[in-house]
Amino acid sequence: MAWLGHPSARKLGGVLMGRERRVALAALVAAIASLLSSATQFISVPAGMFVTAGAILILLIVRWDWIVKICRGTVLLAALVCMIALLTSGGVMYSASTLLRAQVTSTQQTSGGKKPGAKKPGAKKPGAKKPGAKKPGAKKPENPPPPPSPPPPDDWSDHCSALPGADTPALAETFRRLYLGEPALENVTPPPGAKSGGCTGPTTVYGDDLAFVTGMGEDGTMKSLGLISKIYGVAMFLAPAARRVREMIKRYRDLGGWPRTLAGHGDYYGIKTPFGTGILMRSAPVLDNGSGRTQGYVWLPPAAASLWIQATRLHGSWLWARFGGIEKNGEERIKFVSNLETNQTIATIFVDRKTGTARKAGQISSGSTQGPDISQDEVQSYAKGAR
Numbered sequence: 001m002a003w004l005g006h007p008s009a010r011k012l013g014g015v016l017m018g019r020e021r022r023v024a025l026a027a028l029v030a031a032i033a034s035l036l037s038s039a040t041q042f043i044s045v046p047a048g049m050f051v052t053a054g055a056i057l058i059l060l061i062v063r064w065d066w067i068v069k070i071c072r073g074t075v076l077l078a079a080l081v082c083m084i085a086l087l088t089s090g091g092v093m094y095s096a097s098t099l100l101r102a103q104v105t106s107t108q109q110t111s112g113g114k115k116p117g118a119k120k121p122g123a124k125k126p127g128a129k130k131p132g133a134k135k136p137g138a139k140k141p142e143n144p145p146p147p148p149s150p151p152p153p154d155d156w157s158d159h160c161s162a163l164p165g166a167d168t169p170a171l172a173e174t175f176r177r178l179y180l181g182e183p184a185l186e187n188v189t190p191p192p193g194a195k196s197g198g199c200t201g202p203t204t205v206y207g208d209d210l211a212f213v214t215g216m217g218e219d220g221t222m223k224s225l226g227l228i229s230k231i232y233g234v235a236m237f238l239a240p241a242a243r244r245v246r247e248m249i250k251r252y253r254d255l256g257g258w259p260r261t262l263a264g265h266g267d268y269y270g271i272k273t274p275f276g277t278g279i280l281m282r283s284a285p286v287l288d289n290g291s292g293r294t295q296g297y298v299w300l301p302p303a304a305a306s307l308w309i310q311a312t313r314l315h316g317s318w319l320w321a322r323f324g325g326i327e328k329n330g331e332e333r334i335k336f337v338s339n340l341e342t343n344q345t346i347a348t349i350f351v352d353r354k355t356g357t358a359r360k361a362g363q364i365s366s367g368s369t370q371g372p373d374i375s376q377d378e379v380q381s382y383a384k385g386a387r
Contacts, residue, residue: 156180160199164213164226168203171211171228175200178226178236179215189236189259196238198223210254214246222246232256232272240296241269241280248273251356258376263318264340264386269297270379275356276302276371279379283320283340298323298334302371304351304358309374311336311347318386319346330354339387 156163156179165175177184179200181191191197198215205211209231215224225242227249228234235257237245248255248271258270268281280297287295298321300308312319315338324333331350338344348361357366 156194156199159194162200164200164215165203168205168211171203174228174234175203175213175226178234179224185234187259188234189238192224192236192238196223197226197236200224200226206249206253210249212249214242227256229254229256235259237269240294244280244297244299245271248278261380261383263383266320266386268379268383270374270376272373273302275369277305277374278302278371279305279308279321279374281321283322300334301351301356301358301369303356303367303369304334304349304371305374306371307347307349307358307360308336309372309379312382315346318382320386324348341387 163172163176164179165172168175174185176182177191178188179191179197180193184191192215194215198217200213200215203211203213210227210229212225212227214222215226217223221239222242223239225237225245226235227237227245231254233256235255236259237257238260241260245255245257252273252275254274256272258272260267260269263281264283266281266283266285268279271278271280279300281300282295282297284295287293300321308319308321317338319336319338320340322335322337324335327333327350331352334349334351335345336347336349338346349358350361350366351358352366355366356369359366
C-alpha cells in the first residue's frame with residue numbers, strides 16, 4: 001500500500017474531497033467495477049491481457065493529475081474520460097476473448113478433440129446392454145417386403161381378373177405396358193386399357209419368336225391383340241384390325257407392326273412380315289351408308305403393298321385402297337383412289353388371298369409373294385395429305 005503515499009495519490013485524495021470530486025470518484029469506481037466484471041468472463045484470456053489492463057488502471061490512478069491538466073482542471077470531465085477509456089478497454093478484451101474461444105472450439109472439432117469429461121471410446125454406461133442385445137420377448141427383425149407394383153387402372157381391375165400376360169412371367173411386364181402403359185412403349189399404338197382393349201386371356205406362344213394375347217369384350221368379340229416378337233418388336237392392334245392380324249399370324253407365324261396412324265378421316269397399320277411390309281387401311285372408322293357400322297380394313301399383303309407404294313410415288317400423294325369386288329377366279333379387285341369425294345381411280349390391282357400374290361390390271365400372271373420393307377416415315381409423309 002506504499003503507493004498511497006505517492007504525491008499524485010495525495011493529490012487525488014485532495015481532489016476527491018468535494019461534492020464534484022465525489023461524483024468523479026463514483027464514476028471512476030463504476031468504470032473499474034465494469035472492467036472487473038468483464039474480466040471475470042475472460043477465464044480463457046491469457047494472463048498478459050490482465051497485466052496490460054492492470055497497468056492501464058494504475059497509470060490512470062497514478063497520473064490522475066495529467067488527465068486533470070489535459071481536461072483543463074475539470075475533475076468531472078477527467079473522470080468521464082477515465083470511465084470511457086476503461087469501458088473501451090473492457091469491450092476490446094471481451095471481443096478478443098470471444099474470438100479466441102471460437103478459434104479454440106473450431107480447432108478442437110477439427111482435430112477430433114473431446115470436451116472435458118468426455119468418455120473414452122468404447123466406454124460403456126453402467127448397465128448398458130451390448131449392441132444387438134435382444135429384449136425379452138422381442139421378435140427377430142424381418143427383411144421389409146418389396147414395394148408393391150403399381151395398381152392397374154380402375155377400368156382394368158373392375159372388369160378383368162388378371163393382368164395381361166400374367167401366365168408368362170418373363171413377358172408379363174411388356175404385356176402390361178402394352179395394355180396399361182406405366183410407362184407406355186415407344187412407336188406402339190397407345191395402351192387401350194380394358195375399356196377399349198378388353199380383358200386378355202392366356203398367352204399364345206409361337207415357337208421361340210412370337211407370343212401374343214387377345215383382349216375380348218363381354219360379348220365375346222375380339223377387341224385387341226398385343227404381340228411380342230423377337231425379330232419385329234412389340235405391337236398393339238385394335239378391332240377390327242385385331243382379327244385380321246390374328247389370321248395373319250397363322251399364315252406368317254411371326255410379324256410385327258407400326259402403330260395405328262391417322263390418314264384423313266381414316267387410319268392405317270403397317271404389318272411387318274418375313275415377306276416384306278403389308279398395309280391395313282380404311283378410309284373412315286364407320287361405313288358411309290348411314291348404318292353406323294364399323295368399317296373394316298382393306299388388307300394389302302406385301303406384294304400388293306409394293307404395287308400401292310409404287311403408284312403412290314408416281315402420283316405424288318396418298319392413295320386409298322378400296323375393295324372393288326371378287327373376280328371369277330377368286331381374286332380380289334382393289335382400286336387405288338386419290339380422292340374419296342370424286343372417287344377418282346388411279347390404278348387397279350388384283351390380289352390372290354390364297355397365295356398372297358398381286359398383279360396390276362392388264363397383267364396376265366401374278367408376280368412374287370415378296371414385297372419390300374416399306375419405310376414407315378415415307379408412308380406417314382403421304383398420309384398427311386390424305387383426302
